[in-house]
Amino acid sequence: MLDPLVRLLAQNPLLLLFLVAALGYPLGQIQVRGSRLGVASVLFVGLAAGALDPSLALPEIVYMLGLAIFVYAIGLSSGRAFVASLRRDxxxxxxLAVFAVGLAVALSYLARRLLGLDASLTAGLFAGATTSTPALAAAMETLKQAAPGHALSEPVVAYSICYPFGVVGVVLAVRAAWWLWKPDLAGEARRLAEMGAGNEPLGSTTVRVTEDMGALTLEELVRGLRWHVIFGRLRRGDRLMLAAPDVRLEAGDLVTVVGTPAELARVVERLGVVADEPIDADRSEFDLRRIFVSSPEVAGRTVAELDxxxxMGVVITRVRRGDVDLLPAPALRxxxxxxxxxxxxxxxxxxxxxxxGDSYRAASEVDILTFGLGLALGLLLGILPLPLPGGVWVSLGFAGGPLVVALVLxxxxxxxxxxxxxxxxASVALRQFGLTLFLAGIGTRAGVGFLATFASREGLLLFAAGAAITFATSLAALFVAHRLMKIPMSLALGMVAGIQTQPAVLGYALDQTGNEIPSQGYAAVYPAATIAKLLLVQLLVAFG
Known part of the structure; x- marks a missing residue:
């Protein structure tokens, strides 16, 4: 009964591709005990299709294209966060990221020695235990160059077997850390908020100035007292004006301020008291407007550069990016x-x-010139061979090359x-689309090997080894971060999620803390962890 359907799908790879995606994606949204597979479920539907019949294998170009688009979009969006993490802590x-990834590599190599695995299975074991799809792709690229005749399904099979515990193992490590160290999350959140690191929602208030600030301008006050706020309107007597950087505050002034609650409290303490009467009700002279950034002349420039x-006699009070409000600090691009x-x-x-610009259409379009040129440069870099000690040559491949170029750009x-x-x-859509192509492509091509291995003793050993690597690496990273480096547990949870490059773990950390602090830890280590996995997994293959 299935023969006509199998023949139809085998003869129409595009139909097979989008059917796998359509079935896989909604399955990934099903939550089990607060966790879900997300887009990774497309891989398992692809594996099921490939296991059904060997002819249901998508062309190689499908996963190569998806991989290139995915890692390039990830790199573009992570570049500044990566550089910022290098500058700040x-x-x-x-x-911490390199330590945890290096530990996972060492444990994977130990498993290889104990279980007698070959290099390709070891690389897939590592990628699955750390839930890193880019690492899997890098391993496949290195394997393809180092051993052209080798079966590329082996790392995919090992990855697929170990991946499911990549989420559960981290959650178990978090629960163990909770039981061992009993962190005071509420106290941590208060201390981080006082330090301006709590990533709290922005608010606004009107302050009545109770004493003259002398010769100091608003710009000098903000810089000298390190306030992370933006000043808006200023009422002096019957006159309403913009609180420009060169304004000097006087006793009796009413001024509006935008910032986090902790920062607003600092400003009020220094300037005066919270005013009862708002000054933003009258919009006949000054008004607020939400505007889309769509002009190439503005995009990529900092708030300070726009001046x-x-x-123009105006001030930006907030920047909305995605679902988050950002304070328009001078260095914000x-x-x-x-x-x-x-x-x-x-x-x-x-x-x-x-x-x-204020064009929603222009703000949603992809500049094909810069996107294509940047991606081409990344693919070119990925082709170039790079020397390693011992006379071994490796390349960054279709994963590492675009990622490195995208981080720079x-x-x-x-x-x-x-x-x-x-x-x-557009970035979110391209990442999702690229990852879907990659997972569907490698899943259908590895389905037969996955079914055979999973039912064997070797499959059970791979699963156990992956679970041990995930749990040990996560618990060790939490111990080093929280106990040795004295990083607040709220941040440490996000860091472990970033090291695991696992959004499901980040979602769990956000649920446990009840605030957005783990997101900062996630962003701080995610790029470094991704790059470390991309490079080190190639060593597992090259020296295997």
Whole structure:
């Protein structure tokens, strides 16, 4: 009965591709005890299709294309976070990520020696235990170059067997750490908020200034007292004006301030008291407007470079990127697709709107020139052979090359008139689409081998080894981060999720803490952990 359907799918690979994606993606949204597989479920549907019949294998170009798009989009979006993590606590964060990934590599090599695995299975074991799809792709690329006749299904099979425990093992490690150290998450959140690191939602308040600030301008006050706030309107007597950087506050002034609750409390303590009467009710002279950033002239530039208070007499009070409100600090670079909240004179707002572009369509489009050129440079870098000690040559491949180039371009933001960044919505869509192509492609090609291995003694040993690596690596990373480095547990949980490169674990950490602090730890180590896995998994293959 299945023969006609199998023949139909085998003769129409595009139909097979999108059927696997359509069946796999909704399955990944099903939650079991607070965790879900997400888009990784496409892999398991692909494995089922491949196991059904060997002819149901998608062409190689499908997973290669998906891989290149996925890692390039990831690199562009992570570039600045990666550089920022190197500048702020960079040695600590990168060191923790490299330690944990290195430990996973060492344990994978130990498993290889004990179980008699070959290099390809060891690489798949490592990628599955650390739930790293880019590492799996890098292993397959290295294996393809080092041993052209070798079966590429072996690392996929090992990855597929070990992947499911990649989420459960981390959760168990977190529960063990909870039982051992009993962290005070509420106290940590308060201390981090006082330090301005709590990533709290932005709010606004009106402050009545109770004493003259003398010769100090607002810009000098913000810089000298390290306030992370933005000043908006200022009422002095009957006069309403913009709280520009060069304004000097006087006793009796009413001024609006935007920032986190902790920062607003610091400003109120220094300037005066919270005012009872708001000054933003009258919008006849000054008004707020939400504007889309779609102009190439604006995208990729910092708020300081735009110099809007002096050039146009307006100020940006918030930046909405995706689902998050960001404070428009001077060093913040605007990206295509950002929505900025601009405060200024009513007569100036049309000019400002034109300057930013304010086109939803333009803010959603992909610049094919910069996207294609950047991806081509990444693929070219991935082809180039790189020497390693011992006379071994490796390459970054279709995973590492685009990732490295994307990290560089994502950090630069723009080159002249060329904007490298993708709009936020386009970036999310491309990452999802690319990963779906990759998982469907490798799943269908490895289905037969997966079924045979999973039912064998070797499959059970691989699963046990992967579970041990996941649990031991996660618990060791938590111990080093929280007990030795004295990192708050809220941040440490996010860091372990980032080291595991596992959004499901991040979701679990967010549920446990009840705040957004783990997201900061996740972003701080994710790029370093991804790069470390990409490079070290190639060593597992090359020296296997």
């Amino acid at each position: 960079g040695i600590r964060n990168t060191g 809007l208070p002096r050039r 605007l990206e295509v697709g950002d929505r900025v909240r601009v405060l200024g004179p009513v007569k100036q707002l049309p000019r400002v709107t034109t300057y930013f 994502g950090t630069m933001g723009r080159t002249g008139g060329m904007v490298w960044h993708l709009p936020f919505s």
